[in-house]
Amino acid sequence: MSDSWWRSAVIYQIYPRSFADANGDGVGDLPGIRSRLPYLRDLGVDAVWLSPFYLSPQADAGYDVADYRVVDPLFGTVDDARDLVADAHDLGLRVIVDLVPNHSSDQHAWFQQALAEGPGSPLRERYHFRDGRGDLPPNDWPSIFGGPAWTRVPDGQWYLHLFAPEQPDFNWDHPAVADEFRTILRFWLDLGVDGFRIDVAHGLVKEAGLPDIGRATEWHLLDVGESPCFDRDGVHEIYRSWRRILDEYQGERIAVAEAWAPSLARVADYVRPDELHQAFNFSYLATPWEATAQRSVIEASLAAMRAVGAPTTWTLSNHDVVRHTNRLLQKNEGDVAGRKPTEVDPVAGLRRARAASLLLLALPGSAYLYQGEELGLPEVIDLPPEVRQDPAFHRATGQDGYRDGCRVPLPWSGTTAPYGFGPEGGPSWLPQPASWASLSVEAQDGVAGSTLTLYRDALALRRKLLSGDDLAWPEAPEGLLVLDRGPGFRCTVNMGAAPVRFTPPGELLLTSGPIGGTPTEIELPPDTTVWWQI
Structure with a gap:
């Protein structure tokens, strides 16, 4: 098996507008990220993934791109991006950038010209412009963000947008679209990036003829299922062509698919040897906190x-879902992925989140961390409507619009907002809770038992002790999940409701929380994980 860096990498997602603000405008930026790179090196991650920082009207937090080769002035310049990549490389960190190929901004030059030229324009063929059915849209497809997936323009035609109306979908059957994205890949690879996270990787190709779904439906990214809009077989030839480009560059440049597919087998199609390198494992993220269910999804993944021949990936949080400090304790039936956050006991939520994080970091493959989880940040559920910026928030259906709560800017230092996010006394684009003073990097740095210390210790042990893809399941008492990685490593998790007593299997390395018992009989409380040297 190859020892390629990406097969076991720990990759840290940075949401640029919420990571660090260098110029005091309340929004994080590339210079701010550069200033905090040593923190990430010391945390122990291998790479960072940056959410979009391209020129954009910011209708969907940068996932509506107006120019893929220009950095939005909100975040800096192309030179800032180049300097960030160079600094990261000097610190031993790789850099993955977001790529958004399913759709552009409605302010993209192509789309604006297509609107200006009207029906019959060759530019309209680069998107999905169609005549309607009388006053009805061309088909019955809904938008992920709620409402129909079609918007009518003044000349009477309609255009497709599976997300917001400001995000028209590209027509990937048009050769100019494929040509454009191959040049975009090369632009950023030439600048030095180590790879791409591909947004909506499953969405580029639509069923020929754009047929009706034939049923009333509302969609969420986590449960679209089988549809004519997503996971069509034609996407795979696109990624084979991209893989050939990535392989031209030295240093093992990679691509990671955000592919929401009906099954793990369909997700695996994206990472066949001649396609992409990794795909996010959303089945794992959406699995309840229960030993049998967890073992099943781990084995299936x-x-x-x-x-x-691809590595498995594991993640618990990202910029689109409720932070796992809340989500894993929520009781929303049928909503284990946390579309809408609810209030949970913060102490119990953090205890379970820490246990889940140690389990994730013990698994073979590549782990993705979301900024702030190493601080134990909770979901912010009480943001006032006037500050929310998720484009789905004010829509009646779709993805609910509650993603802002996981995007609140990070607390770095101090006892009052913005907690070192930007210059002292400055703003932050979303308000930070008063309770975050005790969760800042400064408050946790070097503190035994803090969540930051737990992550640093776990990442150091993972790098030292864990390698390869082997995994074994020793017999375990009910409620415990026990797995072995060779040579000599065991992870024990109590997912039950009561403490469990057992004989220690070896030397205790790390615990997610306090444990009881004696040196000869451990008592492991619920929602607690222990790492052992056996």
Whole structure:
């Protein structure tokens, strides 16, 4: 098995507008990220993934791109991006950037010209412009963000947008679209980036003829399922062509698919040997906190990826879902992925989140961390409507619009907002809770038992002790999930409701929380994980 860096990498997602603000305008930026790179090196991650920082009207936090080769002035300049990549490399960190190929901004030059030229314009063929059915849209597709997936323009035609109206979908059957994105890949690879996270990787190709779904439906990214809009077989030839470009560059440049597919087997299709390198494992993220369910999804994930020779990925949080400090304790039936956050006991939520994080970091493959989880940040559920910027928030259906709560800017230092996010006394684009003073990097740095210390210790041990893809499941008492990684490593998790007593299997390395018992009989409380040297 190859020892390629990306097979076991720990990759840290940076949401640029919420990470660090260098110029005091209340929004994070590339110079701010550069200033905090030593923190990430010391945390122990291998790479960073940056959410979009391209020129954009920011209708969907930068996922509506107006120019893929220009950095939005909100975040800096192309020179800032180049300097950030160089600094990261000097610190031993790799840099992955977001790529948004399913759709552009409605302010993209192509789309603006297509609107200006009217029906019959060749530019309209680069998007999905269609005549309607009388006063009705061309088909019955809904938008992920709620409402129909079609908007009518003044000349009477309609255009497709599976997300916001400001995000028209590209027509990937048009050769100019494919040509454009190959040049975009090369632009950023030439600048030095180590890879791409591909937004909506499953959405580029639509079923020929754009047929009706034939049923009333509302969509969320986590449960679109089988549809004519997503996970069409035609996407794979696109990614084969991209893989050939990535392989031209030295240093093992990679691509990671955000692919929401009906099954793990379908997700594995994106990471066959001649396609992409990794795909996010959303099945794992959406699995309840229960030992049988967790073991099942871990085994199924490993089997699906091994079948195509790819590493499995693991993640608990990102910029689109409720932070796992809340989500894993929520009781929303049928909503384990946390579309809408609810109030939970913060102490219990953090205890379970820490246990889940140690389990994730013990698994074979590549781990993705979301900024702030190493601080134990909770979801912010009480943001006032007037500050929310998720484009789905004010829509009646779709993705609910509650993503702002996981995007609140990070607390770095001090006892009052903005907690070192920007210059002293400055603003932050979303308000930070008063309770975050005790969760800042400064408040946790070097403190035994803090969540930041736990992550640093876990990442150091993972790098030292864990390698390869082997995994074994020793017999375990009910409620415990126990897994072995060779040689000599065991992870024990109590996912039950009561403490469990057992004989220690070896030397205790790390615990997610306090444990009881004696040196000869451990008592492991619920929602607690222990790492052992056996």
